Amino acid sequence: MTLPARFADWFAARGWRLRAHQQAVLEAAGRGESVLLIAPTGGGKTLAGFLPSLIDLAAAPRAGLHTLYVSPLKALAADIARNLMRPVQDLHLPVSIATRSGDTSAAERKRQREAPPNILLTTPESLALLISLPEAAAMFAPLAAVVIDEVHALAGNKRGDQLALGLARLAALAPHARRIGLSATVAHRDPLAAYVAPDAAPASVRVITAAAGVAPDITMMLPQDRLPWAGHMGLASAPDILARIRAAGTTIVFVNTRAQAELLFQELWKLNAETLPIAIHHGSLEPEQRQRVEQAMAEGKLRAVVATSSLDLGIDWGGVDQVLQVGAPKGVSRLLQRVGRANHRMDEPSRAVLVPANRFEVLECEAAILGAAAGELDGDPPRPGGLDVLAQHILGVACSAPFHPDDLYAEIRRAAPYAALAREDFDDVLRFVEDGGYALASYERWRRLFRDSQGRVHVRSDRIARQHRMNIGTIVEEPMLKVRLGPRGPMLGEVEEYFANLLTVGDTFMFAGRLLRFLRLRETTVEAEPGGDGEPMVPAYAGGRLPLTTNLADRVRTMLQAPETWQAFPAPVQEWLGVQRAVSRLPGRHDLLVETFPRGDRWYLVAYCFEGRNAHQTLGLLLTRRMQRFGFQPLGFVATDYVLGIWSAVQPADVARLFETDMLGDDLEAWLAESSVMRRTFRNVAVIAGLIERQHPGAEKSRRQVTVNSDLIYDVLRRHQPDHVLLRATRADAAGGLTDLGRLAAMLARVQGRVRHMVLSRVSPLAVPVLLEVGRESVRDRGDDDDRLEEAALVAEALGEAEPPPLRVPRVLRANLARRPLPSSPRQGRLLL
Amino acid sequence: MTPAPLHFAGERLLLDPAGAIFWPAQGLLAVADLHLEKGSSAASRGALLPPWDTRATLDRLAALLRRWQPAQVVALGDSFHDDGGSLRLAPGDLARLGAMAAAHRFVWIGGNHDPAPPRGIAGETAAELRLGRLVFRHAARPGPAGGELCGHHHPKARVAARGGGISRPCFIADGRRLMLPAFGAYAGGLDVTDPAIGALFPRGGRVFLLGRDRLFSFPYAALRAA
Structure with a gap:
């Protein structure tokens, strides 16, 4: 395929030239090949993706769907529709374009079903909905091309799993459709090629790489007066940040959490x-509010926006002059992505400034700058697809048309995330969709699917199909409450329910860039008024923090081991490391430094693992359990991205034994099963798999009233069928996600026999930051909740708010009391009253 | 396991941390809102919840019967999640519940979920039960009460504690009315600060949160202010 003259003229009229990678994509498309195009932001990726389709449609106009475009962002689809209209109008191309998302009106949806556009722009969720419709086969049969945007942001997560399954379905409905995946530069190219491939084999995709742009110019900026020992907010650098904003045209100030954005x-x-x-932008603000900020940004009306990952992807603004990253960058790929949001011209370097919030972050920033210069990208390779997503997909396929399990299994294995799916797992998931898959065969009569005499699987009723379509999607929100300004004022956004529960009347909190006073909770709305005094609270959001990547952690450890590289650091950091080396030792690249020292009435144990906060959190929970058994009486712990600190009443000894790998065996199951991490993971799995409905047709009651609490279901299922497929899916998710077990296991295996235990008489310089860390956690399982309740009850009694329980000894014990001490376990004696 | 004694309408009752009430003078055990067969009820609407909720609830009930050896058991309504619930019991669960009802005198109070008496299970049925100074019914009768024990609202309460709030099912009582938490494995809860519960306790009272083996008592007013 070559560029037709009229297209070439149009290009020339705008002073554009077809770039080499765009030409390569055109040629590959002409041969009907699938393509993965890897190009930096501003590389003309999207145009490359659509050009073959436009040329094809110009040459041979037709009715019906020709090209499907899928993007992770609704807004991106709408923006691209607008951009595509330009060549279509200028060249008078006979091409119809439409977008389809959750916001599309019913009338427009109907129109699209009756007369599908040539080019349809949509999201993974809307695609899942489309393929669950009975007319899916007819609609997608003429499909010639699929364009997948931001592949790197989809492969490896549940939305990506859902899209991969949708693509496999499209391949069955339109076997000749070619694919074009568009991606930013990534560490793991083969898995991404496999993701785009129609048969999950990287070799069946032509990988085209655009010439890299000019290397970005990344520098570090330290606060002028004092380099903080701890904290992650970077507030000490605010004056310097403001100076940078003043000096540039437009700035994006990226931060790591919504709380940090607010502060x-x-x-x-x-x-x-x-x-x-200066504006603020994060994922919990009302969509209208976010759109207003984006609009103002696009029109060049803002000098700066403080943003979280809500602006990592999205519409190109072009006019951004610099990016500031406040707080640790966490990974090189993520940093480059953010840096790429500045200056979208490929022939000029993007300018970015890193603003570390504490000393450890200085190390991390320096490591990230070196990593970026070396082009050393990071990020985990995509993990296998989730079984919960598979369950949702199987029901969706059945809603569209009957299928034979053998065929569907083969089809699903052509999606890369499911290439290694065992038949047994597929069958278990299918059984779950059919009748719940419980060991008790009592739901026979309520099965959602039935099989005909040829073994084909049908959905049992239209009602089940309708119910399914209302519950499509893989993003499960934490229970959220709306925040409203005054009883009739505007909505500001959402906070997590648990945060709202911490508020008492008159409390001050910070949200949507305002200082607010909590008035009351009315049903599912938090009402607040402007103002308030005292130390404000800041809503935190679960899972808001990304852990440090393995590569970056490795770079930090390497730097620590090489004092000759320290001159890159500011003087206070050099001094800090120097004293550490003198009084204790430095963490090595392949060993594990553990320090123990007394302070006040406690013993502290600090382990320098550098495995990221999630893995440290898990390690903290496991180690405290183990220390309890060893008799060290642990009292609490705190985890950062770099370090785990535990304090105990008794001096920890035999530290190497504490860190033995058997910790993962004996303590893990017990802890995991009860943990809130597992419960939260189960809830997400249960919602995605369709066990718990988000929406129920015709239900006027709130979701809360119709659904059964997932904790209750979890308790019952765990007890009666611990190997149920949803519990397996939950464990798999938790292992890779919030618990980061994989990384923890690798670390423990690596350091066996290499635990360097330093017994110190006082705190070491490197340990200071972790002791200053806010947000310390105590082990939270049910027993501890009871202890905390006891504490609350005691406080209420002491304040005279509550009566103490009456002193009372059961009679059977009273008789014994005279003769021997109180038995240690009074619950053994039956109460006689 | 430590029950909490409660002097209520002139009677001495024991609140069991499992969420039941024992009345020693009458040898009477009361539980509310068992919601048996809620799982299969959801299944009939297309939500295939794990089917062992009845078994889990009966396990807990059996433990209570062993602990208190009651002469009679009063189930305060919504014992089954719907009217057909008793017909959907798995054979094992049916036999087990039958054995319990044979060994103890059971009184099934009608609830809004199960206005009709359970079929195929022994025991008396009643709209309400009066015994001495106490009256047992499913839903509280609005207005001033005298010695009323009820269920229906599934009360739970959230207490602000170090490190975040803790929410648990609870009893709530003033001098005249005592509301039990829901006992069923799939029965959720309604926060006691909800107006539906608040209207029944206009003069405050006490809540007793269920702990692992004891109860935690707080003044109702303290929770409402929060």
Whole structure:
């Protein structure tokens, strides 16, 4: 395929030239090959993706669907539809274009079903809905091309799993459709090629790489007066950040959490005497509010926006002059992605400034700058597809048309995330969709699917199909409450339910860039008014923090081991490391440094693991259990991305034994099963798999009233069928996600026999930050909840708010009391009253 | 396991941390809102919840019967999640519940979920039960009460504690009315600060949160202010 003259003229008229990678894509498409195009932001990826389709449709106009475009962002689809209209109008191409998302009106959806557009732009969720419709086969039969945007942001997560399954379905309905995957530069190229491939084999995709742009210019900026020992908010750098904003045209200030966005935004406005237009953008704000900020940004009306990962992807603004990253970058790939949001011209370097919030973050920033310069990308390779997503997909396929399990199994294995799916797992998931898959065959009469005499699987009723379509999607929100300004004021956004439960009347909290006073909770709305005094609370959101990547951790450890590289660090950091080396030792690249020392009435154990916060959190829970058994009386722990600190009443000894790998065997199951991490993971799995409905047709009651609490289901299922497929899916998720077990296991295996235990008489310089860390956690399982309740009850009694329980000894024990001490376990004696 | 004694309408009752009430003077055990066969009820609407909720609830009931050896058991309504629930019992569960009802005098109070008496299971049925100074019914009768024991609302309460709030099913009582938490394995809860519960306790009272082996008592007013 070559560029037709009229297209070439159109290009020339705008001063454009077909780039080499765009030409390569055109040629591959002409041969009907599938393509993975890897190009940096601003590389003309999207145009490359659509050009073959436009040329094809211009040459041979037709009715019906020709090209399907899938993007992770709704807004991106709408933006691209607008951009595509330009060549279509200028060249008078006979091409119809439409978008389809959750926001599309019923009338427009009907129109699309009756007369599908040539080019349909959509999201993974809307695609899943489309393929569950009975007319899916007819609609997708003429499909010639699929364009998958931001593949790197989809492969490896549940939305990506859902899309991969949808693509496999499309391949069955339109076997000749070619695919074009568009991706940013990534560490794991083969898995991404496999993801785009129609048969999960990287070799069946032509990988085209655009010439890299000019290397970005990344520097580090330290606060002027003092380098903080701890903290992650970077507020000490606010004056310097404001100065940078003032000096540039437009700035994106990236931060790591929504709480940090709120705090830094406040801090900047406190200093913003000349009232530069600075806005805030994060995922919990009302969509309208976010759109207003994006709009203002696009129109060049803002000087800066403080943003979380909500702006990592999205519409190209072009006019961004610099990116500031406040707080640790966490990974090289993520950093480069953020840096790429500045200056979308490939021939000029993007400018970015890293602003570390504490000393460890200085190390991490330096490691990230070196990693970026070396082009050493990171990120985990995609994990296998989730069984919960598979369950949702299987029901969707059945809703569209009957299928034979053998055929569907073969089809699903052509999706890369499921290439290694065992037949047994497939069968278990299918059984779950059919009748729940419980060891008790009592749901025979309520099966959702039935099989005909040829073994084909049908959905039992239209009602089940309708129910399914209302519950499609893989994003499960934490229970959220809306925040409203005053009883009739505007909605500001959402906070997690648990945060709202911490608030008492009159409490001050920070949200949507405002200082608010909590008025009341009305049903599912938090009502607040502007103002308030005292130390404000900041809503935190579960899973808001990304852990440090393995590569970056490795770089930090390497730097620590090589004092000759320290001159890159500011003087206070050099001094800090120097003293550490003198009084204790430095963490090695292949060993594990563990320090123990007394302070006050406690013993501290600090382990320098560098495996990221999630893995440390898990390690903290497991180690405290183990220390309990060893008699060290652990009291609590705190985990950062770099370090785990535990304090105990008794001096920990035999530390090497504490860190033996059998910790994963004996303590893990017991802890995991009870943990809130597991419960939360199960809830997500149960919702995605369709066990718990998000929406029920015709239900006027709130979801809360119709659904059964997932904790209750979890308890019953765990007890009666611990190997149920949803529990297996939950364990698999938890292992890779919030618990980061894989990384923890690898670390423990690596350091066996290499635990360097330093017995110190006082805290070491490297241990100071972890002791200053806020947000310390105590082990939270049910027993501890009871202890905390006891504490609350005691406080209430002491304040005279509650009566103490009456002193009372059961009679059977009273008789014994005279003769011998109180038995240690009074529950053994039956109460006689 | 430590029950909490409660002097209520002139009677001495024991609140069991499992969520039941024992009345020693009458040898009477009361439980509310068993919601048996809620799992299969959901299944009939297309949500295939694990089917062992009845078994789990009966396990807990059996433990209570062993502990208190009651002469009679009063189930305060919504014992089955729907009217057909008793017909859907798995054979093993049916036999087990039958044996319990044979060994103890069971009184099934009608609830809004199960207005009709359970079929195929022994025991008396009643809209309400009066015994001495106490009256047992499913839903509280609005207005001033005297010695009323009820269920229906599935009360739970959240207490602010170090490290975040803790929510648990609970009893709630003033001098005249005592509301039991739901006993069923799949029975959720309604926070006691909800107006539906608040209207029944206009003059405050006490809540007793269920702990692992004891109860935690707080003044109702303290929770409402929070």
